[in-house]
Amino acid sequence: METKKDSTEDKILEAAKNVFVTKGMDGARMQEIADEAGINKALLHYYFRSKERLFEATFGEIIKYAFPKITQIVQTDGPIVTKIEQIIDAYIDLLIKHPFIPGFVMKELNRDPSGLFKIVVKFGLNPKAIFDHIQLAMDRGEIIKMKPQHLAINILSMCIFPFAARPILSFVVFKDDPKALEAFYAERAEIIKKFVIDAIVIRENHIDT
Amino acid sequence: METKKDSTEDKILEAAKNVFVTKGMDGARMQEIADEAGINKALLHYYFRSKERLFEATFGEIIKYAFPKITQIVQTDGPIVTKIEQIIDAYIDLLIKHPFIPGFVMKELNRDPSGLFKIVVKFGLNPKAIFDHIQLAMDRGEIIKMKPQHLAINILSMCIFPFAARPILSFVVFKDDPKALEAFYAERAEIIKKFVIDAIVIRENHIDT
DNA sequence: GTCTATATCATGATAGAC
DNA sequence: GTCTATCATGATATAGAC
Numbered sequence: 001m002e003t004k005k006d007s008t009e010d011k012i013l014e015a016a017k018n019v020f021v022t023k024g025m026d027g028a029r030m031q032e033i034a035d036e037a038g039i040n041k042a043l044l045h046y047y048f049r050s051k052e053r054l055f056e057a058t059f060g061e062i063i064k065y066a067f068p069k070i071t072q073i074v075q076t077d078g079p080i081v082t083k084i085e086q087i088i089d090a091y092i093d094l095l096i097k098h099p100f101i102p103g104f105v106m107k108e109l110n111r112d113p114s115g116l117f118k119i120v121v122k123f124g125l126n127p128k129a130i131f132d133h134i135q136l137a138m139d140r141g142e143i144i145k146m147k148p149q150h151l152a153i154n155i156l157s158m159c160i161f162p163f164a165a166r167p168i169l170s171f172v173v174f175k176d177d178p179k180a181l182e183a184f185y186a187e188r189a190e191i192i193k194k195f196v197i198d199a200i201v202i203r204e205n206h207i208d209t
Numbered sequence: 210m211e212t213k214k215d216s217t218e219d220k221i222l223e224a225a226k227n228v229f230v231t232k233g234m235d236g237a238r239m240q241e242i243a244d245e246a247g248i249n250k251a252l253l254h255y256y257f258r259s260k261e262r263l264f265e266a267t268f269g270e271i272i273k274y275a276f277p278k279i280t281q282i283v284q285t286d287g288p289i290v291t292k293i294e295q296i297i298d299a300y301i302d303l304l305i306k307h308p309f310i311p312g313f314v315m316k317e318l319n320r321d322p323s324g325l326f327k328i329v330v331k332f333g334l335n336p337k338a339i340f341d342h343i344q345l346a347m348d349r350g351e352i353i354k355m356k357p358q359h360l361a362i363n364i365l366s367m368c369i370f371p372f373a374a375r376p377i378l379s380f381v382v383f384k385d386d387p388k389a390l391e392a393f394y395a396e397r398a399e400i401i402k403k404f405v406i407d408a409i410v411i412r413e414n415h416i417d418t
Numbered sequence: 419g420t421c422t423a424t425a426t427c428a429t430g431a432t433a434g435a436c
Numbered sequence: 437g438t439c440t441a442t443c444a445t446g447a448t449a450t451a452g453a454c
Contacts, residue, residue: 008437026235027320030430043438045431103319106373110312111236113376120381127382144407149382149393150400157370158363164315164373167322172329173336173358184358191359198353199408217419239448252420254449 009047011037016058021104025055025111059108059115065098066105067123074130080137081201084155085193091159092189099185102164127152143200151200158192218256220246225267230313234264234320268317268324274307275314276332283339289346290410293364294402300368301398308394311373336361352409360409367401 015037019028030051034041048054068090073083095102109116119125134148162169162185174181224246228237239260243250257263277299282292304311318325328334343357352360371378371394383390 024233024235024316024320026233029428031428040439041430042432042440046437049431051430103315106312106377107233107316107319109376110316111233113380116376116380125381146400146403147393147396150396150404153371153378153382154367154401154404157366161366161370161373162362164370167318167325168315169362171322171325172334173362184356187356187359191355192363194355195359195363195408199404203412238446240446249421250448251422251450255419258449260448 008037008039008043011039012044012047012054013058013061016054017061020055020058021062021100024104024107028055030054062101062104063119065094065101067125068094071126071129074133080134080142081197084196088155088159088192088196089189091156092185092192095159095163096185099163099166102160103166106164141202144202146200154199155192155196158195159188162188217246217248217252220248221253221256221263222267222270225263226270229264229267230271230309233313233316237264271310271313272328274303274310276334277303280335280338283342289343289351290406293405297364297368297401297405298398300365301394301401304368304372305394308372308375311369312375315373350411353411363408364401364405367404368397371397 012033015033016028019033019036023029023032028051030041030044033054034044037044044054048057070087070090073086073090076083130152131148134151137143138145138148166181169184170178170181174184221242224242225237228242228245232238232241237260239250239253242263243253246253253260253263257266277296279296279299282295282299285292339361340357343360346352347354347357375390378393379387379390383393
């Protein structure tokens with residue numbers, strides 16, 4: 001898919017990515033990865049000692065896409081609403097380019113949650129800074145008050161879930177019209193932005209608890 | 210977990226449910242299911258011919274929980290806002306009781322989307338009726354206008370995603386406080402209802418496209 | 419119906435030639 | 437580095453006694 005150096009190692013990683021993402025760690029077969037890379041199984045073990053290690057290498061490559069630079073966006077100056085819009089745009093843009101990431105990541109984190117620990121350490125994920133930032137905007141009266149976690153999860157849910165549940169949308173909702181699904185995804189950013197803004201902007205008739 | 214007739218078949222189904230839900234079809238081992246049921250592998254094959262059939266039987270049991278009676282709620286009389294609130298309550302209630310269903314269902318539907326076909330047929334899932342109903346409420350001016358699919362997916366996203374992404378919430382967001390996660394889930398229904406209502410109720414400053 | 423023992427097969431991994 | 441051939445293991449599935 002992507003243009004890369006076509007060294008054997010890169011071919012393997014590319015093939016492993018495709019197979020692991022669709023089949024998962026448990027469902028993937030080394031033979032299939034070898035076929036996809038146009039080599040044989042022995043070479044896989046020559047470059048990566050085991051299936052486990054090959055998976056970890058692949059997972060590391062993929063996980064980069066799962067956490068865009070939210071912290072970076074949040075910590076710039078400007079109104080919180082603008083930042084939220086930027087985050088939604090960034091996420092939907094990312095997910096349209098890599099639509100299978102959410103399903104894959106959720107599957108594997110559910111299988112082996114301990115992998116999360118490494119990721120948290122590696123990426124230095126610390127959502128507290130983000131939550132504090134949201135809280136500050138609420139205290140300032142920029143948006144209505146609620147637990148920052150709920151607001152953050154609401155936004156991420158609407159961004160990510162439709163991609164993670166792609167088969168359901170594809171078969172149940174947009175059954176008779178394959179192109180409609182892509183159109184739907186393309187509309188998501190604008191829809192979510194408007195939805196969130198309408199929900200959190202302060203008006204007279206809001207009960208601001 | 211649940212109280213059931215403790216016939217062998219029920220014990221197997223109960224054990225299979227536990228193992229399949231946590232490990233998935235690919236990751237589950239017949240030996241582990243046998244151990245969990247307190248019997249041996251041969252008996253599994255005596256009752257269910259193959260792992261595939263045992264999985265299907267289990268999946269059928271589980272999938273019942275995944276689609277609550279939305280259609281039923283939608284087709285009663287009353288304002289759309291009330292119905293939306295009822296659906297959110299019903300879903301969150303269900304998910305708190307069966308928190309691992311979303312992850313499991315999404316994993317397996319991603320693995321083998323053809324299974325969806327049977328489900329659609331079996332449950333007679335036809336979202337069109339729901340979308341038409343939403344559209345009608347919009348035309349009547351009860352709520353703001355948008356594609357009904359977007360509204361429906363927005364609501365389902367905020368209900369389901371936090372459960373499907375449970376490991377992430379657990380490890381990243383509520384790392385230092387396990388009980389906080391359960392509290393978070395308990396608050397979801399009220400949060401989502403308010404969020405959705407604020408987003409779709411018509412006010413003067415809405416740009417009603 | 420339930421068990422032990424075994425067949426059968428697929429898969430991850432290795433040995434060794436080139 | 438890359439290949440063919442093979443090993444070792446573990447999993448599904450079956451045979452057959454009780």
